[in-house]
Amino acid sequence: MSETWLGLVIGCSALAIAVPLVMGHYRRERHRARQLRHLDHQDWWHGTRER
Template sequence: MIRLTVRGCFVAESWTGIVVGLCGMSAAVLLVAVHYWREMTRRRKLKRMDHRDWWEVMRDRH
């Protein structure tokens, strides 16, 4: 039989808080990393596009 003392209960609650906090922080770090990766990908793709060339091509077609 497991006995929970008042002190043991507080320890269990603090560990639960630490685990939940670490899970939340891990999720936040993951979201920030994905956001940064998407922004860098978007910036790289926009840099590859040359808008003036497309503008000239479309203008000459009409």
């Protein structure tokens, strides 16, 4: 019975660590995709090139 509880505790703690890491990775990927989409706009390019 104690081996079952030990496995359960280890599994739950691994999930508790993995969930925030996966969420952070997902957020970073969405932020990067949004930045790349906005980087392609022509008005941004001309706005930075004119002085």
